[in-house]
Amino acid sequence: MVKRRNWTRRELLRGSAAAAGTLVISGAAGPLAFARGSDEIRVGVVGCGGRGSGAAHNCVESSPGVKIVALADAFADRMKKLKTDFEVPDDRCFVGIDAYKKLMALDDINMVILATPPGFRPKQLAEAIRQGKNVFMEKPVAVCPAGIKVVIEAAELAGQKGLAIVAGTQRRHQHEYVETMKRIHDGAIGDIVSAQCYWNMGGLWVSKRQAGQSDIEWQIRNWLYFTWLSGDHICEQHVHNIDVVNWAFQDAQPESIHGIGGRQWRTGPEYGNIFDHFGIEFFYPGDVRTISMCRQIEGTAGNVSERVVGTKGFTDCHGTIMGENSWRYRGPRTNPYVQEHTDLIKSIRDGKPLNEGKRIAESTLCAIMGRESAYSRQQFTRSWFLNRCTLDLLPADDMKLSDSRPVAAVAIPGQYQLPGFVRETRRRGRG
Amino acid sequence: MSSHVNKVSGTNAGAVAGAAATAAVLGQIAHARGSDRIKVGMLGCGGRGNGAMRNCMEADSAVEIIALADLFETQVRATRDRLEKNEQFKDRVNVADDHMFWGFDCHEKLANCEADLLLMATTPAFRGRQLMAAVKAGKHVFTEKPIATDVAGCKEVMEASRLAKQKGLGIVAGTQRRHEFSRVALMKRIHEGAIGELVGGQCYWYGGGIWFRGREPWMSELQWQCRNWYHFTWLSGDQICEQHIHNIDVMNWCFDGPPAKITAVGGRQWRSHNESQINTAKEVCKAYNNGSEEGWEKYNGDIWDHIYAEFEYPNGARCLSFSGHSPGTGRNGEKVVGTKGVSDCSRSHTGPNAWRFEGKNVNGQVQEHADLIASIRSGKPLNEGQRVAESTLTAIGARIAACTGQVITWDWLMNESKQSLVPTQAELMAGKPLYHPIATGHDEKV
Secondary structure, three states: OOOOOOOOHHHHOOOHHHHHOOOOOOOOOOOOOOOOOOOOEEEEEEOOOHHHHHHHHHHHHHOOOEEEEEEEEOOHHHHHHHHHHOOOOHHHEEEOOOHHHHHHOOOOOOEEEEOOOHHHHHHHHHHHHHOOOEEEEOOOOOOOHHHHHHHHHHHHHHHHHOOOEEEOOHHHHOHHHHHHHHHHHOOOOOOEEEEEEEEEEOOOOOOOOOOOOOHHHHHHHOHHHOHHHHOOHHHHOOHHHHHHHHHHOOOOOOOEEEEEEEOOOOOOHHHOOOOOEEEEEEEEOOOEEEEEEEEEOOOOOOEEEEEEEEOOEEEOOOOEEEEOOOEEOOOOOOOHHHHHHHHHHHHHHOOOOOEOHHHHHHHHHHHHHHHHHHHHOOOEEHHHHHHOOOOOOOOOOOOOOOOOOOOOOOOOOOOOOOOOOOOOOOOOOOO | OOOOOOHHHHHHHOHHHHHHHHHHHHHHHOOOOOOOOEEEEEEOOOHHHHHHHHHHHHHOOOEEEEEEEEOOHHHHHHHHHHHHOOOOOHHHEOOOHHHEEEOOOHHHHHHOOOOOEEEEOOOHHHHHHHHHHHHHOOOEEEEOOOOOOOHHHHHHHHHHHHHHHHHOOOEEEOOHHHHOHHHHHHHHHHHOOOOOOEEEEEEEEEEOOOOOOOOOOOOOHHHHHHHOHHHOHHHHOHHHHHOOHHHHHHHHHHHOOOOOEEEEEEEOOOHHHOHHHHHHHHHHHHHHOOOOOOOHHHHHOOOOOEEEEEEEOOOOOEEEEEEEEOOOOOEEEEEEEEOOEEEOOOOEEOOOOOEEOOOOOOOHHHHHHHHHHHHHHOOOOOEOHHHHHHHHHHHHHHHHHHHHOOOEEHHHHHHOOOOOOOOOHHHHHHOOOOOOOOOOOOOOOO
């Protein structure tokens, strides 16, 4: 465990004072006109697509004294909206796969928003912490165990440096969830004996390949559909619900994983190599087994939720407990996508930086394990996966947008090799 | 549990002394023939059918095999030869030439012979009409599981089961876990609240795969399909129905009825890439298409290889059903979770009232026959028809939930679904093969 200590504002907001005199901040209009001082939060956005743009606006809305002052993205066209919204000058807009490094090298930035495809997250987080920036990062935070290790190391370093890390698992900042979880942890439903979580939905956007696009450019623009970029939809989306179940277990981690999944409906080449459904069983300590189900198939029944069952009752995890200690949340409700930034920035200004890095890495790891179990149809332990599985999908440091990269094969049980896995003797069923 | 007497040995020991009385009771219930034998006809002479016959003969020394029926003449003849050479049972095998039946209407001919009890172990697709014919002809029935492959088939069995009840006929199903002493004693405790209220559970059957049969030169295309039945949903109901029903039935047993609501995902990720299976499918394709491999895929079967379903029982408990075939980790079993403990659904449970079965267990595949015959003799024939139809329909409901991507309710299955996959008897007699496309996960709810 990294020891926590309180940090001074000066330490936390390093860079802002030095930059204040030299930079011309244009206009500075907007709803949160703020007398610039030493606690201004000066934000660089890495990844300016839909979620990055959303997060930037959420961040500015969340607290006074927040400015978006630099942008980075692999593609100039993706940056236009934020550039206009926040009047970011050309020389502070960085384009290219390594643009994040240039942005993070800016001295006057004290926080970054990381919202590129998740495959890039580990290295970008490591760089942000190395450069002394506070971080808001979207989920998931990695797509492979190698990436998870990078994130956990960076989170530890952030702790040592007194930097904050908040992740975009906004349910952790949603009052209904927070208050319900407190009660679960205080025993309102007794011991947890069962749980379920789901992200069943229709389809999402797809970006078909355009003439002249290299493999890498097309895959990054269509990143949802490639495991090395999104981690597959179980990782990219369902991590939210898996994170809630982990939370209910007070962040105790599943010991073993077994799952199935496939690609049954969404089979066209524009959908890369990911699956369209997963069903995973997580084995938490004490052999408590939980259901995790996710699907992206157009026109099918939707369900995005969690449910936790204890010896004294059950809960939807966000405001309702039924059983011996029935309860309903009646407090205020805020936009959790804004609240997560409010909490982050307050923690920085209070000198008590939140650090959610390890926790979100662990929840992401659960989703990755589910995926790999479904790809291989093998059951394995978390300990094996984290320590012995050699799967490494991290992008190479010298990757270029013009590079070739064939689409990875869709995982077929019996053909898919889970790196480092030595096949166990099959346990056969009886008739 | 010493109170559980092994009824098999008890029956055998008293067989000679009780023979006359037995015959009398049997005669009242079934046909008055004045014989001390229980005349058994076998429908379906494959692996399980032969197994069921041996189990039945082992269960009761009064059992005599008098008729054999199968889709294929070869199976019937091979089975008689095998039985007549069996040192243990040959004295109780008396199958005359005119008591051997084959073809798609063999069940009708069998139902009209003088057997008291019919054992059914053909592919499950035809069970509804077979059972109906048997019950109408006044036969007691042992039927292998599952009992249908579609919703219509389940309802036909429910109907036949009602009729059997009216006629005082017994129906026992080959979900043998229901006849294992350890499970019977355990379930009694669970139903009495030994692990508190049931709030969750899991059941599994995930295995490595199954045979894929090529054709014999004399087979029509429909005959080949029926020989390779496992791989066609209309014939087997898919693996969740054909195999995993055992575990689903145990979950339903725990909750004393079927789930109210089912959500599921699933697909076919491996079978279409199984090389040896593909090679066989191509050979079959060539045989029926003048040597051309074009369109071989339809000969590769349409069943999936994994379904992950959630059953929501009427009390709100949500349980996992995990089934499939592929390389990978295999699993088989059940677990049920209560507010005061958990159980392996087999022989023990934890909690403040922790318990373990210490009695002598039995082979459920023999005991189920012993229980059926004992119930007939006692004049209170067991009737498991409705129950096994419900468990089969649970499996089919999960398959439909996965294939359509929709939430399937029990009410919808019972009252609205029009699903019917199996050809009529006339269509079968006409001999046309039947291929359905592989389900997509986006299919229409029927």
